Amino acid sequence: MSLQVFVLLSVTGLGLAGVYFLIASGLSLIFGLMDVLNLAHGLFFTVGSYATWWVMTRFGFIGSLGLRFAVALVVAAAMGLAVGWATERFFVRRFYGDHVTQILITLGLSLAGVALIGGWFSYDPRTFPVPELFRQVVVIAGARIPVSRLLILLVSVVLLIALLTFLRRTRHGLIIRAGVENRDMVQAMGIDVAKSFTLVFAIGGLLAAVGGVLGGVFFAGITPEFGLNVLIFAFIVVVIGGLGSVEGTALSAVIVGLTQQFVNFYAGAGVGDLTVVVLLAATLLLRPQGLLGEVAR
Amino acid sequence: MSQMTRSNAEVSTSAAIPAPRRSRTVPYVVGALGLLLAAVPFIDATIPGVFTGPMSSPGTLQILAVGLVFAGVAMSYDLLLGYTGLLSLGHAFYFALGLYGTNLGMRLFELSYVPAVVLALVFTLVVALVFGSVALRVRGVAFAMVTLAFAEAFHVFVEADPARISGGEEGLSLDTSYVPDLFTGVVNTRWVYWLALGFALLTFAICRQAVASRAGRVWQAIRENEDRVELLGLVPFRFKLLSFGLSAVLAAGGGAVYLLLVRGATPGAASSVFTLNLIIMVVLGGLGRLWGAALGGLVFGYLQLRLPGIARSGVFEPLPDWLEGPLTEPLFILGTLFVVLVMFAPGGLASLPERLGLKRGER
Numbered sequence: 001m002s003l004q005v006f007v008l009l010s011v012t013g014l015g016l017a018g019v020y021f022l023i024a025s026g027l028s029l030i031f032g033l034m035d036v037l038n039l040a041h042g043l044f045f046t047v048g049s050y051a052t053w054w055v056m057t058r059f060g061f062i063g064s065l066g067l068r069f070a071v072a073l074v075v076a077a078a079m080g081l082a083v084g085w086a087t088e089r090f091f092v093r094r095f096y097g098d099h100v101t102q103i104l105i106t107l108g109l110s111l112a113g114v115a116l117i118g119g120w121f122s123y124d125p126r127t128f129p130v131p132e133l134f135r136q137v138v139v140i141a142g143a144r145i146p147v148s149r150l151l152i153l154l155v156s157v158v159l160l161i162a163l164l165t166f167l168r169r170t171r172h173g174l175i176i177r178a179g180v181e182n183r184d185m186v187q188a189m190g191i192d193v194a195k196s197f198t199l200v201f202a203i204g205g206l207l208a209a210v211g212g213v214l215g216g217v218f219f220a221g222i223t224p225e226f227g228l229n230v231l232i233f234a235f236i237v238v239v240i241g242g243l244g245s246v247e248g249t250a251l252s253a254v255i256v257g258l259t260q261q262f263v264n265f266y267a268g269a270g271v272g273d274l275t276v277v278v279l280l281a282a283t284l285l286l287r288p289q290g291l292l293g294e295v296a297r
Numbered sequence: 298m299s300q301m302t303r304s305n306a307e308v309s310t311s312a313a314i315p316a317p318r319r320s321r322t323v324p325y326v327v328g329a330l331g332l333l334l335a336a337v338p339f340i341d342a343t344i345p346g347v348f349t350g351p352m353s354s355p356g357t358l359q360i361l362a363v364g365l366v367f368a369g370v371a372m373s374y375d376l377l378l379g380y381t382g383l384l385s386l387g388h389a390f391y392f393a394l395g396l397y398g399t400n401l402g403m404r405l406f407e408l409s410y411v412p413a414v415v416l417a418l419v420f421t422l423v424v425a426l427v428f429g430s431v432a433l434r435v436r437g438v439a440f441a442m443v444t445l446a447f448a449e450a451f452h453v454f455v456e457a458d459p460a461r462i463s464g465g466e467e468g469l470s471l472d473t474s475y476v477p478d479l480f481t482g483v484v485n486t487r488w489v490y491w492l493a494l495g496f497a498l499l500t501f502a503i504c505r506q507a508v509a510s511r512a513g514r515v516w517q518a519i520r521e522n523e524d525r526v527e528l529l530g531l532v533p534f535r536f537k538l539l540s541f542g543l544s545a546v547l548a549a550g551g552g553a554v555y556l557l558l559v560r561g562a563t564p565g566a567a568s569s570v571f572t573l574n575l576i577i578m579v580v581l582g583g584l585g586r587l588w589g590a591a592l593g594g595l596v597f598g599y600l601q602l603r604l605p606g607i608a609r610s611g612v613f614e615p616l617p618d619w620l621e622g623p624l625t626e627p628l629f630i631l632g633t634l635f636v637v638l639v640m641f642a643p644g645g646l647a648s649l650p651e652r653l654g655l656k657r658g659e660r
Contacts, residue, residue, distance in 0.1 A: 037438045039573075094640070099438070100314060100384065104580055104639045107573055112632025119623030225570070232449045232569060235442045243439070270457025277450035281431055284443060288435055 007143035009261050015149040017257030018156025019218055022211030023230055024237040024249045025163060026084075026204020032180040032244020033193075033200050035099055040087055040106040041234070042227030043113040044080050044205045048212025049222040050117055051076040056128035065131040076209045084205020088198045110228070118224040125221045134217065152214045159207060160250055167246065172199060180244045233260075236276055240283045242293025252291055255279070314379060314520070314584045323588055324505070331498050337361065338487040349606065355486035359558065362486075362493035364598030366555050369493075369500035371578040371594035372587050373547035378576075379585035380508050381540040382520030384441045387432075387448030388575050391545035393567035394421045395552025397455060397463060400562045403475035405462070410476045414553040418546050425545035429538050436523070449569055456564040468563030471556060480557050489557050496554045497591065500547050504587050507543060516540050574601075577635050583647025592646055601627050 023045050030038050055072035062068040091109060095101040134148040167173035176196050178186045187193050208227075215230060216222045233256065241252030256276050264272030283290065340352040348357040370392055377383045398417030402408045408416065432443045458465040473481040479488045507513050515536045518526045526533050556562060565571065574597065582593020608625035616624065623629040638645055642652060 031438065035438065037441060091636070091640075101639060101643065103384065103438075103441070104576070105636060107576060108632050108636035108639060110632075111573060111577070111628050112636060115626035115629035115632055116623045119626045119629055120619065228569065232445060236446050239439060239442050239446075268457075268459050270453050270459050273453040273457070274450050277446050280443065280446050284431065284434055284439075288439075 003141055004143040005265075007141045008145060009265055010258065011140070011143075011145050011149050011153070013258035013261035014254065015152040015214075015218055015257075016261060017253040018152050019211050019215045019230065020234055020237050020257055021156055021250050021253035022159065022214065023208045024234040024241070024253055025160075025246055026200070026207045027231075027234055028238045028241065028244055028246065028249045029176065029180070029200045030204050031238065033176060033183065034092075034197050036092060036102045036106070037099075038087075038092075038106050038201075038204070039103060039231070040110045040113065041204065041208055042229075042231035043110045044083055044208035044227070045212040045215065045230055046114060046117055046222075046224055046227035047083050047205075048076040048080050048209025049216040049226065050121060050126075050212075050224075051079045051209065052213045052216055053121075053126050053128045053222060056130075065129060066133060069131050073210065073213055076213045077206050080205040080207070080209020080212070081202050082205070083209075085198060085202040087205070088201035092201070093194070093197070114224045114228065121224070123224055125223045127221045128216065130217060148217050152218055155210065155214060159210065160246075163203075163207070163246060166203075172196065176200060233273075233276065236280045238290075240280060240290055242290025245290070245292040248290055248292030314382070327498070327501055327588060327591075331494065334361070334365075334494055335491065338490060348603075353487075355483050358486045358490040360599060360602045361595075362490040362558050363555075363602060364595040365490075365493040365497040366551050366558065366594075367575075367578060367598040368591040368594030369497040369554075370548050370551040371575060371582065371590040371597075372497075372500050372504050373544040373551070374575045375579050375584060375587060375590035376504055376507065376516075376540055376544040376547075378579060379590065380513065380520060381516040381537060382523075383537060383540065384438075385432075385444040385541075386441045386569065386572055387444030387446075388544070388548055389567055389569065389571035390428075390444075390448035390451050391421055391425060391548040392552045392555075392571065393451065393455070393562070394424060394545075395549025396556050396562045396566050397469065397552075398549065399553040399556050400469050400471060401462060404469070404472055408475065410480070410557075413475070414550075417553060418549050421549035422542055422546050425542045426538065429541035429545070430534075433534055433537050433541065445569060445572075448567065448572060452564060452567040452569070455562075455567055463562075463564075466564060468561050470561040473560075476557065489554075493554050493558065496550060500550070501587060501591060503543075503547065508587075512536055512539055577631055579645075580639060581631075581635060581645050583645030586647045589645055589647030596646070597631065600631060604630060 023041060026044075027038060027041050030036055030041075052069075052072040052075075055075050056065075056068060059068055059071065062071060087106070087109060091105045092102050095105065130148065134146070134151065136147050137144040138147060138150070139145070167177055175186060175191055175193070176199070179193050179196055183193055211230075212222075212227065215226070219226075237249060237252045237256050240256065241248035241250070256279070259279065260272040260276055262272070263275045264270070267275075338353050338358060343351045348354075348360065350356045370388075374385075374388050377385050377388070395414075395417050398420050399410070399413045402413030402416045403410065406413070406416075428447050432440055432447065435443060455463040456466055463469055479485055480492065508516065515526065515531060515533075519533050519536060523533050552566065555566070578593040578597045579590045580593070581596060582591065583589025604627040605625065613621045613624045642648060644652075
C-alpha cells in the first residue's frame with residue numbers, strides 16, 4: 001500500500017466518519033435520553049441537503065459562492081433545528097411511554113416527508129455549485145487531498161467539540177447527561193425532563209441537517225431517499241458506539257468510516273458495506289452494550 | 298432496570314398493538330371473500346374509477362394479485378410484530394430471499410419452478426434461524442436496528458453484486474423456460490392471480506393455526522411480558538426464534554409468487570423501504586388481527602399501483618404546484634394517512650367498526 005493511497009483513503013474515510021457522526025450523535029442522544037428510535041432522523045438530513053441546494057441555486061444575488069455556502073449552512077442548520085423541534089413538540093411528545101407508537105410516527109413522518117420533498121424537487125439526483133476552494137487540492141505526504149474533505153472533517157470536529165462542551169459545561173447539558181443516566185431520578189428531583197426532550201430533538205435535527213449539507217458535498221449530489229440510506233449506517237454507528245454515548249458514537253463513526261473506505265477500495269465496492277455489518281454482528285455477540293455504552297444496557 | 302428490558306416490556310403497553318383476539322366468524326368471512334375473489338377472473342363487469350379495465354382484464358388481476366401477495370406477507374409480519382411483539386425492520390430480507398432464491402434456483406441449478414421454490418424456502422429457513430439467533434440476543438429497539446442492518450447488508454449485496462450472480466441494480470429477470478406454461482404470458486395472468494390468492498389464503502390458515510397453537514400462546518405471552526414468561530420456566534428465545542423462522546418462510550413464499558407477477562427480481566424488494574411499507578400495511582389494517590393485516594396489504598397494493606394512475610389522470614391539475622407535486626406521490630398520501638391513523642385510530646382500519654360504534658360487546 002503506497003503512502004499516498006493510504007493518506008487519501010484515511011482522509012476520505014474520516015470525512016465519511018464526520019457525516020456519520022453528525023447524524024448518529026443526535027440519534028444516540030435521543031435514544032439515550034428518551035428510548036425513542038427516531039426514524040425521521042434521515043429526514044432531518046435530507047432537509048439539510050435540500051435547504052443547501054435551494055440556497056445555492058436560488059440565492060444568486062449573493063455573488064460569492066463561499067458566502068452563499070456559509071448562508072446555506074446556517075439556513076440548513078436552522079431548518080434542521082425547526083423540523084427537529086416540531087417533530088418532538090407535535091408528534092413524539094403526545095406518546096410518551098409508548099415506544100412503538102413513537103417509532104411508527106417517526107416512520108410515517110419520514111416516508112411522508114421524503115415523498116413531500118420528492119414531490120417538490122423530484123427524485124432525480126441534484127447537484128449544487130460549491131465554492132471554488134472546495135475543488136482545490138492540497139498535497140499531504142504526496143497525496144492530493146480535496147479541500148472539501150478536510151473542510152468536512154473540520155466542521156465535524158468543531159461540532160463534536162461544541163457538543164461535548166455543551167453537554168459538559170452547561171446546565172442543560174448536565175440535565176441531558178443525567179437524564180441519559182437515569183431519567184426517573186432527574187424527574188424525581190423536580191427537573192422538567194420534557195424540556196430536555198425537545199432540546200435533544202432540536203439539537204439532533206440541527207446536527208443531522210448540517211450532516212446533510214456536508215453529505216451533499218461529500219457524495220457530490222443529493223436525492224430525497226439519501227437520508228434513509230445514511231440513516232442505516234448511522235444506526236450501525238450508534239449500536240457499535242453504545243447507545244447514548246457521544247464519545248462512543250464519535251469513535252465508532254471513525255471505525256465504521258475508515259473500514260468502509262479501505263475495504264471498499266481494496267476488496268471491491270459493496271464489500272466494505274458488508275464488512276461494517278459483520279462488525280455490528282461481532283459487536284453484538286462480544287459486547288452487546290457497544291464500545292463505550294454502559295454495562296446496564 | 299436496564300433500558301433494553303424496559304423498552305421491551307413497554308411494547309405491550311403500546312396503543313398501536315391492541316391485544317390479539319380470535320373471532321369465530323372471521324374464517325367464514327375470509328372463506329366467502331376468497332370464493333368471491335376466486336371468481337373475479339370470470340367477471341367482465343367494470344367498476345368505473347376503481348379499476349381502469351374490466352375485472353377480468355390482466356391489468357386488474359395484476360393489481361389484485363400484487364395486493365394479495367402483500368396481504369400474505371403482511372400477515373407473516375403480523376406474526377412477528379402483532380403477536381410476538383418483535384419489531385423487526387428487516388422483513389424485506391426474507392421476502393427478497395424467496396424472490397431471488399427462487400429465481401437463482403432456476404437459473405443456477407436449472408430447477409423447474411416448484412423445486413426451486415422449495416429450495417428457496419429451506420434456504421430462507423436456515424438463514425432466518427442463523428440471523429435470527431444473532432439478532433434475538435438483543436431486545437427492543439436494538440433488535441430493530443440489528444435486523445435492519447442485516448437486511449441492508451443483503452440489499453447492498455444484491456445491488457453491488459460482488460459475486461456476479463444477482464444482476465446488480467438491473468436485477469435478474471425471470472427465465473420463463475423453467476416456469477410451467479400455465480404461469481407465463483399475459484393471457485395466463487389469471488393463473489398467477491389464483492396462485493397469489495392461494496398463497497394469501499394458505500398463509501391466513503397457517504398463521505391462524507400457529508397463533509392458536511401452544512407456541513402461539515407463548516408468543517402472545519412474550520408480547521405481553523417476556524420476563525414473566527421466563528419466570529414461568531419457559532425459554533422465550535426459542536419461541537421468538539420459531540416465530541421469526543415461520544414468518545420468514547411465509548414471507549419468502551410471498552417472494553416466490555411475486556417473482557411470477559413482476560417477472561424478475563430487483564434490489565428494491567430487498568430495500569428497507571419495502572420493510573417500512575410492510576409496517577404501513579399492518580398498521581394501516583390493524584396489528585394483532587390477521588384479517589386486518591391482510592386488508593392493509595390489499596389496500597396498500599391497490600393504492601400503490603393505482604394512485605400514480607389517478608394522479609396522471611389530472612384530477613389534481615387545478616391545485617397549485619406545491620400541492621400537486623406531493624399528491625402525485627403514493628407514499629406521501631400513504632405516509633400521511635399512516636401518521637393520522639397511528640395518532641388518532643391506533644388499531645388501524647380493523648378497529649374502525651368498533652370505534653364508530655358499529656360493533657359492540659366483543660371486548
